[in-house]
Amino acid sequence: MSWVERLLVTGGTRLRGSIAISGAKNAILPLLAGSLLSERPVVLEGVPSLIDVKTMKDALESLGVKVNWTGDTMQIDPSSLRSLEVPPTLARRMRASNLVMGPLLGRCGRFKVSYPGGCTIGSRPMDLHLKGLRACGAVIDDDHGCITAEAAGLQGADIHLDFPSVGATENIMMAATLARGTTIIRNAAREPEIVELQNFLNKLGARIRGAGMDTIRIDGVKKLNQEIAHRVIPDRIETGTFMVAAAITRGEVLINNVIPEHVEAVTAKLREAGVSIKEEDDRIIVTAPSNWKAVDIRTMPFPGFPTDMQPQMMVFLALAQGTSIITENIFENRFRHVGELRRMGSQIRLEGRSAVITGIKDLTGTVVEATDLRAGAALVLGGLAAENTTIIEGVQHLDRGYENLESRLKMLGAQVSREII
Template sequence: MEKFIVKGEVQLNGTIRMSGAKNAILPIMAATLLCSGISIIHDVPYLRDIKVMQDILALLGAKITREKNTLVIDTTIIQDTEIPEHLMREMRASVFLMGPMLGRFHKVRMSYPGGCAIGPRPIDLHIKALEKIGADVKEGFGFIEAQTNCLTGGEINFDYPSVGATENAMMAAVLAKGSTIIRNAAREPEIYDLQVFLNKMGAKVMGAGSDIIRVDGTEKLTATEHIVMSDRIQAGTFLVAGAITRGDVMVENILSEHLFSVTDKLKEMGVQITTGKNYIRVQSGDLRGVDIKTLPYPGFPTDLQAPMLSLVTNGKGTSIITETIFENRFKHVDELIRMGAKIKVEGRTAIIRGIPKLTGAIVAAHDLRAGGALVLAALAAEGTSEIENVYHIDRGYEALEEKLRSLGANISRHKKD
C-alpha cells in the first residue's frame, strides 16, 4: 500500500502533455479480439486498468508486447472464451469483451464486472442490446453466459445513453449479418475514436458522436494500427490543478472542443482560458462559486465532478453541484471536510460554502476520481497532506506525482507505514 505526501500552497506553472485516453484504449483493446492478426496501439499510458485488460487478453490466448507507449496485440490464437473471475472483479471495463467475443467466437462466459464503488452500474443495457441482435444471454450464480448461432442486424434503442453499452453494441454488430441501428447512443469522443479504429479494421460504422449510429455488418476484419485520442479527463484534472493553485498551466495534446463544458465553468469562476489547435491554458487568480450539474456528453462529465468540487471549496460564495450519473459519487466529501471544507450533501446534491483555504490532513481515496480530487485539494491546502489508497489513483492517472512535480508541485510517493 502506498500514499502520497503533498505539501500545499505551491503555485503550479508550466506545460504538460496529455497521454492517450484510458476510456478510449480499453474498448479498443477489447476490439482487437474481433479478428485474427497483430494490432498496434500507440500512446498507451502505464495504468492499472490497462494492465488488467492486458492480463485478461493474455489469459484468453493473445500475445502482448509493449515497447514504451506502444502495445502490440496478437490475437491470432485465442484459446478460451471464459474470462477469469478474479480479473473481471478488478475492472468495470472488462464488460467490453462481451461484444467482440460474441462477434468472433459466438460465445462468452464471464462474471459480473467490478471497478470503483461509485454507485450501481447495471449491465442490463449491454445485455438487452446484444439480445436485440441475436444473442442468447443467461444470468445465474454470479455469471453471465452469452451465445449465438449468428448475430443479425437489428434496432437497438437505449433507455439511457450508456457509453459502455453503446460501445459493446458497436463491436458486436460489426460482424453481424445485415445492418444495426443504435438509437439514443452515447456521444462521447471516445466512442468516435472506437469507430475510427473499427473502420480501420474494415468495419462499416457511421454516426459515432451523434445519437444515432449505423453499423453495416461485414464478414471479416483485419488487424490495424491506431494512435489513441488524448485523455480529456486527465486534461481537465490538470486544468483544475492550475486553477486551484492560482497558477499558469498549459495542457498540450488535447482538443479544446472536448472540454467546452469544463472550460465554460472555469471561466464562470473567473479563470482565464486560452485555447489553440492543440492546447488549453489556464491562468487563475481569485475564484468565485459556480453551479454544476453532471450530464451525459456534451454535458459536464461526471468524471470531473470530484476535481471541480475540490476547486469550488476555494471559491468565494456558495456553489451547488448536482450529480445525475452515479449516486455514490460524493465519497470524497467526507475527506474534504477533514481538510476544513464546508460541504453539505442532500441526496445527489452537494452545497459548498467556499473558504479561503483548506488545511492539510490525512485522507483516503475511495475511488479513482475522488483520489484525483484529494490530490488537487492538497496542492492548495495549508500545510502537509497524506493521501492513502493511491492504487485507486493509479487506475486512471499515469505517474501523477511525476507530472505534477514537473509543474512545481511538492508531492512524493511513499510506502504506507
C-alpha cells in the same frame, strides 16, 4: 508482509510550466477489447501506463491473445485467441472487463464472464448491455454472478437504449460489427471515446457511421482483416484535472496534446468562475486569478459536464467566493469524497443528489483516504491548495487512471512524494 503506499502533498506552490496529456484511459480499454474482432495484428500507440490497462492486457492474454507492450506502444496478435472465458479474478479488478462480451460474441459466438468490478461510485447495471446483445440474437444466462452467452449467428437489430450508456453502446457496436445485416443504436452515448472506437473499427474494416450523434448505424461485415496502427486520443479527464490543478494553485500551466473540444464543458465552468483559458490547436493555457467565484454544475452525459470531473471541480469550488451547487445526475454514490474534503475544512452539505458548497479561504492538510479514482484526484488537488501537508491513502485508485501523476506534478513545481509504509 503487506505494505501500504500513500502520497504526501505539501500545498502552497503555484504550478507553472508545461505538461503533455497521456492517452485516454476510457478510450484505450474498448480499443483493446475491439482488437479481439480482428484476424490480423494491431498496433496501438500512445498507450498510457495504467493499472487498468495492465489488467485488460492480462485479460486478453488469458484468452490466448499475444500482447507485446513496449513503452507507449502495444502490439496485439488476436489470431491466437483460444479461450472465451475471462478469469473471475481479472473481471473483478476492473469494470471495463465487460467490454470483451461484444467482440467475443461477434467473432466466436459465445463468451463467459463474471460480473465486473471497478470503483464503487454507484449502480452501473449490465441490463442495457445484455438487452442489446439479446436483440441481436444472443441467448444469455446471467445467474449466480456470471454471464454466459451463445449465438449461432448475430443478426442486425434496431435497438433503443433507455439511457445513453457508454459501455452498452461500445459493446453493441463491437458485437454488431460482424453481425448479418444492419444494426441501429438509438439514444447512443455520444462521448469522444465512442467516436474513437468507430474510427478504430473502421480502420480494421468495419462499416460504422454516426458515432458522436445519438444514432449509430453498423452495417455488418464478414471479417476484419486490415493490419493497422492507431494512436489513442488524449485523455480528456486528465486534461480537465490538470486544468483544475493550475487553477486551484493560482498558477499558469500550458497543457499539450489535448483536443479542446473534448473539454468544452469544463472550460466553460472554469471561465465562468473567473479562470483565464486560452486554446491553441492542440494545447490549452490556464492562468488562474487570485480569487474565483462560485458556479453551479449539473453532471450530464456528453456533451454535458462529465461526472468524472465532478469531484475535482468540487474541491475547486470549496475555495470559491460564494455558494455553489453541484447536482450529480449519473452516479448516485459519487459523493464519497465529501467526507474527506470536510476533514480538510471544506463546508459542504449534501441534499440528496446535490452538494451545497460554501466557499472558504483555505483548506488544511490532514490524513485522508481516496475511495475511488476521481475522488483520489480531488484529494490531490485539495492537497496542492491546502496549508501544510496532506497525506492521501488509497493511492492504488489513482494509479488506475493517472499515469505517473506525482512525477508529472513535480515537473510543474508541486511538492508531492510517494512513500511506502
